[in-house]
Amino acid sequence: MPNPLKKAKRNAPGKYYVDRTLCTMCQVCVSMGEGYFDIDWDEETAYVTSQPDGKFGEMAVREAMLSCPENAIGDDGEDVEKIRREFNE
Ligand code: SF4
8 A cells, every 4th residue: 555654755745645665667657647657767766757737637537546566655644744744844
């Protein structure tokens, strides 16, 4: 199960993220995610390049999420960011 505390460093802030400890860089998300995913070769993980801003983007990201063989893509990233912001305020 993806853990939002283990998000890829280059992941765009927001709901969707790649758990860098689960990703095997198979690139399925890059081919299915229509530009929303890329590989960070230095960190050795995929990451979400930008959060989807419409229905079709959301569908592409969810499709990639369901296709990830490692279940490394999560959609609860926003919750952790909210908690972090509250603690830092
Ligand atoms: S599909 Fe999953 S395991 Fe493959 S590169 Fe994307 S996030 Fe990593």
